[in-house]
Amino acid sequence: MSATLYYEDAVDLLDADHKLVQKLFLDYQGLCDDGGSSKAKQKLALKICQDLTVHTQIEEEIFYPRVRAAIEDDALMDEALQEHAEAKEAIARLQGMAPTDDGYDDTVKQLFATVMDHVMDEREQVFLKARYSTADLRGMVPELHARKKELQAAAPAPAPAGRKKGSS
DSSP states (O other), X not given: OOOOOOOSSHHHXXXXXXXXXXXXXXXXXXXXXXXXXXXXXXXXXXXXXXHHHHHHHHIIIIIHHXXXXXXXXXXXXXXXXXXXXXXXXXXXXXXXXXXXXXXXXXXXXHHHHHHHHHHHHIIIIIHHHHHTSSOOHHHHHHHHHHHXXXXXXXXXXXXXXXXXXXXX
């Protein structure tokens, strides 16, 4: 017997991820405002990167292909994938930095802006069109949830970047 999933549909599950990552970004901003340690900021930034990586992967593997087929709007779905690519570039930059590097906080803020712009586009366009399409959004929930858990379990523990000896 499987556990009960408390998501109305795929959009509900994916938007819950959006809300969680937005909270994590706000927590990061709070650390910046309160003079949090670079170690605490890095730990949170790496958590944000990991969560975003899992989220984008389940969207790209499961949600986007099915929604693309149902809404027949390749330009919209291509734009969503381009926004994912921009976020992945920012994630890669951030993961390659030490938390004490100049621009670390700015890179997190840039990632936040990129992600929130994508979230708004997704909510206002992709999710809306998906809800009015023939895509089986309820049927996707168990698969999205299972794949998300699989990716989270397989993800290595976030390793702090910038631990090169003799570098500052």
